[in-house]
Amino acid sequence: MWIAIYYLFCYLVFGYTMLLMASYLYLVIMSRKAQKNQGINIPDDETIKYFMQGSPLTPAVSIIAPAFNEEVTILDNVNSLMQIDYPNFEIIIVNDASTDRTMELLINEYKLVEVPYDIAMKVQSKPIKRVLKSTEEKYSKLVVVDKEHGGKKADGSNAGINVCSNKYFVCTDVDCIIEPMALYRMMWIVLNSHRPVIGVSATMLMSNGCIVEDGRVVEAAVPSTLVPMFQQLEYLRSFLISKLGWSSINALPNISGGFGLFDTDVAVKSGGYDPTSMAEDVDMLLRMVTYMKNTGQDFRLGQVPKVCCWTEGPGTVKTLCRQRMRWARGLFEIISNHRKLFFNPHYGPIGAFTLPYIFIFEFIAPVLEMTGFLFMVWLVLAGGVNWDSAIILFGMIYIFSIFMSFFVLYFDYSTKAVEWKNTRISYLKLLMVTLLEPFIYHPIITYCSNVGYWRFISNQTAVWKPIQRKGVKKKKS
């Protein structure tokens, strides 16, 4: 009987691995297809700009950026947001009752005064104390919202949604560095779709190691330390293969909270962000999809294959672990809150394919991997390993993981998704990381996910500690 269980487990794991690899291959093919289709529809940046800049029909966008105790970087960040090139947009900075000089700095720098503002509390957020605008014409795009402390980014974003007056809004973090052409690239997807676009995800990369000048990334480079380097590769894979692949069948599972565009009306009707959620971005997107499907409306979700936003990621293993544990809890929460969507074709390709994929290959994987590892240790101790077969199987997985990373680099180069400062050195660094990733980075992530799950199950309170930012390198003038 034990032998039967042993074989069953082995074949189960083997089948699971093969299925996972097949699904990765499928995503690779779909992402390539999506890129090819979009290649026809997405012209170069200059042409997009020429087309949209001169038209009064170009939809207006509100950029919402919640801030809490950001006195060190707030002015740089607002200036960076001001650099965005788009004909019609407003910037809404939501001050979540900062206890430092954030508000004071904003008022002094931009000559802000309190103005009467017509606010309907369309989605739930802590009360808004005042709305401020600049007395100077050059800052006319800036709206600063001062609100009571909500403690979560979601609450600040909701306050921003209540104030925003445009059909589309972009939610971002104040510390993100946004590419000047980002809004054009995102809105191009909206303009080209014959179905109403309810959300567009943009490719985000790590700003660690990049050189920034006047709020713009002038030299894109791969981080020099190992932890951010691993994440850079992971982000590239996630955005350029996974998300782009899913978007080709209109089944994008997530629009990152760091930089994503949403239809304001649909977001409001689905209740906005949930401040109690640990994965508020996925949660809101799934509620939006549910709303659209339940009301029988057709919709589209898009992904921009070019980099639009740079964000500073965790620089140490400790902060990385904290972030991944929170993500794992968020995933667990999403799965329990939105279980009716899973394996449910009523919710379209998201319900039928993406969410089952997430459940089987992202949610279960860390548990299975941990079990597999323990099982392997037991087999080694018991002397029951067929080393020839084991090495071959391990080799397959290792080579496949390298293949995936190699593909993403090829994809990046052929589509010019990122304009690296020194392409050759950047790729060499990333290739080196590819070789190490299965031995160093992946076990850490697996461990963190399992701990995150455990904390969720055992009802341990989640403490959201902000990542210690080191700041980006600035070009010396």
Added chain:
Amino acid sequence: MRTVSIVKYYFNLVLAYSTYYLQYAIGMFADYPPEVKVAVSVTVMCLVLMAVMGFALLYLSRHRKKLRKIRLRLEDRFGKAMDYMLSTEAQKLMSTQEIASVFGIPKEGIGKEILKNRREKEIFVQLFYQRFITERSDLANRNNITSLLYLFGIPEFLEKEVSLRSMKHKVDAMGKIRTFKLPVSPWVINKLLSSKHLTVQRLAMYSNIMLSSDSDLDYFETDFFDKHCCIKDEIELAYSLQRRRRAGLKLPNLARWANLQKNERSQCMFVRLMRRFDELEYCDQLTELYKTQHRKKKLIEEISRTWGYLHYTDSEDLLIDALLAQPDDTKVAIMHALTRFATGRSLHALLEGFKNTTNPHVRFEALRCMYNYGDEGRAQFDELERNAEEGDKKFFDFFKNSITLEKIGLDKEQAYHPSVETVYNG
């Protein structure tokens, strides 16, 4: 012949070696279980694919280097001349010889191929296109630009791109033809229109609307926009129509096109375009649509807005009748249209609109319309405010503050002035 035989020889050699090693590999793993065989196959497949990608990367990198070199060379040789052609100094009409001398081309070179091949022409167009789509291009003398492009053989090249190459090239080339406003032969347009790709068909259509002197869209099938209609189409159409109007050409009958569509989205698009181009002349043709398609609330909303904006007062009775039967969003559009007419006949309808709903947004808009209706409307507003119940008082306060905001919105300087009184903040 010799080359062919050498290639054949090496091909056979490689084939023989591969077959030998494959058989060797199969033999080596013959005794292993099936999962190991699968694993080996996957590994080999990954390695082969990686090798292919590696070669592709090398090729791409070399190719890009080559293109960069050509680009630099052309920029170096013609860059300044291109800038000159878009400057204010080149606004006067120039002869082909003058243009050639600006570009450093000798007399005897005129009429001959200046750019060697397709790749050079492509890069030349790109370089010029990037300059041309800036604001400076408005200053340029259109005839000079056309002569310049003909001098370099660009129009023929773009036409070839449009008719021969892949969809991507067709789309790119058509975009450039339209940007430079080059005349396109009817043969090319017909070829594009018969393309199986909608994107290409549409480009042909927009180009034709913009460039041809025909006054209607009759050369397209009536359900053309029903197949696929997006915001970009509206922008493209608006551009094309705007250029027609600037050139003094008549616009097509947009109301007729709105009537011909079946899809609500495309119907709305044509109605909006009517509003945008002040096409009051054909407003009466929307009446039938309004009566028969009353279930399409977006369309009714757009038509109401258009009538209001264009002051088509003949529709007032129709709008008053429809007001209470429509959903909330449409009600708001109708009320705004009635306010724009301000004939004095529809004030009671606004009052009904205010009383017959519990939706705060609709009530709010009804009040706003009353307030803006003129003296009669203002009087009615004041009366309503006086008689408002306790619960509604706050609503009126809120409304008044919003009017303050609206005033601010109208007067920009005032809006940024700190002396603006703050009455309500959330």
